[in-house]
Amino acid sequence: MTTLFPTYKRFNLSVERASGTIVEDTNGKTYLDFGAGIGVCSLGHRHPDVQQALESQLNTYWHVSNLYHNPIQEKVADALIRNSSGDQVFFCNSGTEANEAAIKLARKATGKHKIISFEQSFHGRTFGAMAATGQEKIHSGFGPMLEGFSYAPFNDIDAVKQAIDNDTAVVMMEMIQGEGGIHIADPEFVQELVQLCRQNDVLLMVDEVQTGIGRTGKPFAYQHYSVSPDIITSAKALGNGVPVGAMIAKESLHDAFGPGSHAATFGGNPLAMAAAQAVLKHVFQDDFLQEVAEKGTYLSQRLSESVGNFSGVSAIRGKGLMIGIECHQDVSPLVGRLLDEGLLVLSAGSNIIRLLPPLTVSEKEIDTAIQLIGDALMD
Template identity: 80%
Template structure:
């Protein structure tokens, strides 16, 4: 019997320690981690620069209040605004909270309440973020959703046009749907969407909770599309495992979030900011991001060589080190088999094996992971019977 709510379907693995791309369980068995805490530990486990920054901040102070100036918040905010289309930042504790802040800001700044999102999107599990999510299974059992959200098919610009009316405040988009199945937005669709937002005076919100902080080879994934969002949300990789979220917005939205409009007691916590500064200083370097792109290309190349002819493998897709292996059947039973073989992976939907290794992964580790995937998928261990 456990004292925890059964909100997670946990695998038979209890973690003792982790470092780099390696996780060790309480029995001393080691695993190659290609999930990175669901895209959180972008610099791998216990990265020396992040650990040093945390230890240094521990010896200064852990928490005061957002009623006082916190200089390290300014440093992290500047790193975010310098590397995005935004001009100011609100710090919170998670991606869900960042999306809640984005929803509130869009409604308050425009005076309108409707927001268009996309089928198979995922924006979080609080009531606002859950209502923004275009998946019925996320809504099920919780009664009426927050009003004002409409869900249109992904990559369907005509559906967006039809959904816009006089009360539409914003469009909320993931340029790569992570939880929804590693679906990638078409460049033409994204650029046309930005034009529609401009024509109708709608705010364009891009949810970068999973795709941001170097995951796709750019600071943020929207930068592959040549657009300039009004609001960007970030979290997972931002502090390498220390809880943090951020909403980044353009200057024109500053006055809508004046004193009293929104708050987070732990938002911008000094420990999270210390970790965040170390992460962003490291990740937002051209050489590092170019390396992520090269390793992502290498991972996809190796996967195509090794498993593209496996009967159940339908396609291999992704950007940078965010890669999905789409299969023709449910793959939930494959994950425990891969864990047994020493490889930690994720799923997206029911038919996609999702790979989100640390951005610091090396080619030898990629080779090891691909070999393990090939062995499990080709030795007919995929049968659920």
Template identity: 80%
Template sequence: MTTLFPTYKRFDLSVKRTSGMTVEDTNGKTYIDFGAGIGVCGLGHRHPDVQEALENQLNQYWHVSNLYHNPIQESVANKLTRHSSGDQVFFCNSGTEANESAIKLARKATGNHKIISFEKSFHGRTYGAMAATGQEKIHTGFGPMPEGFHYVPFNDIDAVKEAVDHETAAVMMEVIQGEGGLNVADGEFVKEVERICREHNVLLIIDEVQTGIGRTGKAFAHQHYGISPDIITSAKALGNGIPVGAMIAGQSLKNVFGPGSHAATFGGNPLAMAAANAVLNHVFQDEFLQTVAEKGTYFLNQLAESIGKLPVVSSVRGKGLMIGIECHQDVSGMVGSLMEEGLLVLSAGPNVIRLLPPLIVSYKEIDTAVHMIEQVLSSEAVNQS
């Protein structure tokens, strides 16, 4: 009998140890991990560079107040700003906290309260981030949401134009909706959203919690679209399993959060910063990002060729190593069947199999995963006939 709140519908898998691309359960069975802790372990499990950085930091200091200087925070912030359109960073502990910070910053900077976000979006589970999430199921049972949040259909520029007004503080967007079903934003739509924001002096917030830190073959996914957001949020893969979040913002917003306006006791924790520093040293290399892009293209092509015409499959889509297989039915059984075969994958909504392998995945491991997916989905198609 568990003493944990039943907030997760857990699989019958108890983890014993992990390494690289592999998860081993307490029965000795091994799995190839194409979920990466929901996009967290971008460099795989227990990457030696990250582990060494953590061990070194453990022997120096674990925590000091943010009232004192922590030099490693400056190192990580510098890497994040050098590889983004931002100029300063606020560190916190999760993607939800990063998005809460972004909402607060936008409202304080503009003096306006309205935040426009998108249907099927996901921004977190605290009240502000939950209110920004355009999914009713996330809101259900928690009473009235904070006011000022307005949802419009994804990839519908006319709806954005109609929604933006003199009370709008920001438009908040994922360029690939992860939890909402691996929905990829149209290029012209993203550029037009940025133009509308500039025209109306509205801030543009890009949520890169799942899409950032190399996942799509760029440092941040919005860079595929050639835009410069005012605010970027990051977490998940930033610490490769050590909890950390970051909000990155432009120079014009630097003085909006002065002393006492916003804080996080554990934000920028030295251990989290050590992990993030090692991650960024590895991921933010042009050659590494290029390999991610190439492996992502290969993976998409192999999936399209092997399963694209199966009657159970509606579409295969994504960018880099963030891929969704939309099916004509609920995919929970297929996710379970793949786990039985030794492949860990995720879902995104009821009908999409979500694939987020560590960025270090090999072509051989991609081929193995494609073969397993083809077998399970082909079997499902036969069962449905």
């Protein structure tokens, strides 16, 4: 009998230890991890650079109030700014918190309250982030959502034109909808959306919680589209397993978040910052990102060759090392079968197998995973 709330439908796997791309359970069985803690452990489990940074910080100090200067915060913020279109950073503890901060900032900076997001989006589970999420199943059972949120069909610029008005503060979007099914933003739609926002004095906020920090072969996924969002949110891979989130915003929004306007007790915690600094130093290297892009191409091509023509597969899509295999059936049995065979994968919705391997995955490990996926789909 567990004393935990049953908020997760857990698999029959109890983790004992993990290293790199390998997870070992309490019975000694090993698994190739193509979920990476839902895109969190992008440098693999217990990456030595991250572990060393954490151990060093443990011997220095663990926490001080944000009422005092924490120099490592400035270093991590500088790395994020140098590799994005932003100028200012607010640190928090998760993607949901980063999105909450973005919602508050957009409303306070513009003096407007309406927020447009997209159907099948996912922005988190607190009330603000949940209200921004365009999925009824996320809202169900929690009573009225916060006012001011509306949802347009993804990649439908005409729907956004109909929804936007003089009280619209911000449009929130994912460049690749992760939880919603690995749906990719159309480049023409993105360019038209940027123009529409500018014409109507509306902010553009991009949720990079799952797609950011190298996942798609660039520091952030929006950089594939040559656009410059007003607000960017990041988390998951930023700490490689240590909880940390960040909201990055343009200088023009600086004054809206003055003293007392927002806070997070543990935001920018020295341990989280040490992990993030090590992650960014490793990931934000051109040669590393190029390798991610090449491995992503290899994974997509090999999947297309191996399982793309299977009758049960309707589409394979994604970018970099964020791939979805859309099937004609519920994939829950397939995910369970692959776990039994020693491969950890995720689902996105009911019929999509989602692959988010560590960015350090090898081609040999990709080949192993594809063989196991192919065997499961064939059966």
